[in-house]
Amino acid sequence: MDICTDVLIVGSGVAGLYAALNLSSRLNVTLITKTTVDECNTYLAQGGISTARNKQDEPLFIDDTLRAGVYKNDINAVKVLAEESMDNIENLVNYGVAFDLCENGYEYTREGAHSVNRIVHCADETGRKVFEALWASVKKKKNVTIYQNTELIDIIRQGNICCGSVTISNGKILNIHAKATILASGGIGGLFKNSTNQRTVTGDGIAIAIRNNIALKDLEYIQFHPTALYEVSPHKKRFLISESVRGEGGKLINSKGERFIDELLPRNVVANAIYEEENRTKSPYVFLDISAMKGEFIVNRFPLIYSECKKRGIDITKQFIPVTPVQHYFMGGIQVDTFSRTSMENLFACGEVSCTGVHGANRLASNSLLEGLVFSRRAAKFINDNIHSIDIKITQSSLGLDEVQELKRENRSLAINKFKLLVEDKADELVSC
Ligand SMILES: Cc1cc2nc3c(=O)[nH]c(=O)nc-3n(C[C@H](O)[C@H](O)[C@H](O)COP(=O)(O)OP(=O)(O)OC[C@H]3O[C@@H](n4cnc5c(N)ncnc54)[C@H](O)[C@@H]3O)c2cc1C
Structure with a gap:
């Protein structure tokens, strides 16, 4: 036609x-x-x-x-x-x-x-x-x-x-x-x-x-976003943990709880730092620590991220979020x-x-x-x-x-x-x- x-x-x-x-x-x-x-x-x-x-x-x-x-x-x-x-x-x-x-x-x-x-x-x-x-x-x-x-x-x-x-x-x-x-x-x-x-x-x-x-x-x-939620068997696509979580004070830490990068540097710099940290610590992810934020603030400011993580068994008002870089933008x-x-x-x-x-x-x-x-x-x-x-x-x-x-x-x-x-x-x- x-x-x-x-x-x-x-x-x-x-x-x-x-x-x-x-x-x-x-x-x-x-x-x-x-x-x-x-x-x-x-x-x-x-x-x-x-x-x-x-x-x-x-x-x-x-x-x-x-x-x-x-x-x-x-x-x-x-x-x-x-x-x-x-x-x-x-x-x-x-x-x-x-x-x-x-x-x-x-x-x-x-x-x-x-x-x-x-x-x-x-x-x-x-x-x-x-x-x-x-x-x-x-x-x-x-x-x-x-x-x-x-x-x-x-x-x-x-x-x-x-x-x-x-x-x-x-x-x-x-x-x-x-x-x-x-x-x-x-x-x-x-x-x-x-x-x-x-x-x-x-x-x-x-x-x-x-x-x-x-x-x-x-x-x-090609941009790799530093913080997609790490999942062993991802769903159809990787779930993003928005950069605004770091903008509001979230910190990146390794498995020993140590910070390794200024979280608010440009995305390519932060993503590369995470790749290096993952290689160094032989771990497929690092953590995003938002424990400094109050639970009520987290639920109101990040309702989607809160509920999507909850569905996957992670309560982000209480637990660190496992994250890793993935392809994001062209x-x-x-x-x-x-x-x-x-x-x-x-x-x-x-x-x-x-x-x-x-x-x-x-x-x-x-x-x-x-x-x-x-x-x-x-x-x-x-x-x-x-x-x-x-x-x-x-x-x-x-x-x-x-x-x-x-x-x-x-x-x-x-x-x-x-x-x-x-x-x-x-x-x-x-x-x-
Ligand atoms: C999880 C996530 C979070 C993001 N967060 C932000 C943010 O907070 N702020 C920000 O500025 N950017 C963000 N971005 C990036 C931003 O969302 C996208 O870059 C932007 O929405 C792209 O808009 P677009 O109209 O170009 O394409 P899209 O919104 O991707 O739309 C493309 C359209 O083209 C159609 N299409 C594709 N191929 C064909 C075809 N062959 N024939 C017919 N139709 C076709 C698709 O079906 C779709 O309708 C995010 C991206 C993702 C994935």
Whole structure:
């Protein structure tokens, strides 16, 4: 089957949903998502969203982002991120996100490598609250049609112009012809055996970019989060113990109860220190000690972490939490400019699949949801202003279901083989083709 739309959005995380909300209501928008709308990493986000606290905080926020990113960041993109942060947080509030408040306004929390408390949050379930508010608003938009269980397999292109995509929708081929396509298909965690990510987020956008010679950037920059809950038989994905637990005073200790690192250093530094400590002590985990926090505070401030650990037999108001680093985030991706334009005409990428350069070699905590907001809105604005000048030719695809299924298998091996070459020392962490 073939359909035509003005704008195709691939992905229902923060980047995809917020793009849909910022596109003009005059445009016909089609949003596809691989499984159900809520199966995205956005839903899992715990700690919060970074934002400049005020105009005066912007330079310090920029400095913190650059320092954490080992100065490999794109300075222009970082400035855009900081300068547009407050405006986008306000938009979220208008969409109904109820961030935690105190008597002076937002109850800002702290995470590693931030010089000040500047993270807005909804207890430890910020992602779910953001997702629910955005999704409720998208559902009300009459110009947006949603296709769940619809998987992007390849783009349709004429030379270097993107004209839509080939998808498998509920087991059948669906070709979607679009004047503009926004890839918001998330990161690569599902390619790793141990990751905090949804298993279905498998770097499909990256594989499709490789197949179509779309420029990629910083693919070797993969973030391992220092503190996933250590489990002998992990459930579907590794459960994250948010960095905000350390931000609120949690300490990392080894089996002898000794501290071995400043917990609020950038994530790569803390993760490496834990790996070293695990090797030195021949243990597959270290502990997070939150005994200095009162039980009541823990239950109210970290309700999700408290209940998920409890389900697994750990009462974090009384016991240390066993933690270990696992794959968590992808700083690299499809190279884009500050309007989320890729190297292919009419193709945009935003959120974790893209590389704006804001994160450099190591993402500053809680900058990812913000990046998704800032740059998906910029993509939408650019499309609103320019779509009238785009005219695509519709070409019928002759691919059968077997051939499309084969492309899907090829995407998986393209991505796995690419990352195998890039992560050398962690190659055995990747799943097999
Ligand atoms: C456990 C956890 C905690 C986190 N905590 C924080 C935090 O506190 N603060 C912060 O800033 N960041 C946090 N992050 C990172 C952040 O959540 C993600 O980077 C961000 O949500 C990515 O948003 P996105 O819209 O780009 O992708 P996602 O939210 O991952 O959405 C990707 C979407 O694309 C769809 N998709 C994928 N492939 C295809 C395909 N082939 N066809 C169709 N659809 C496809 C998926 O189904 C999904 O809907 C956390 C991440 C995790 C995993």
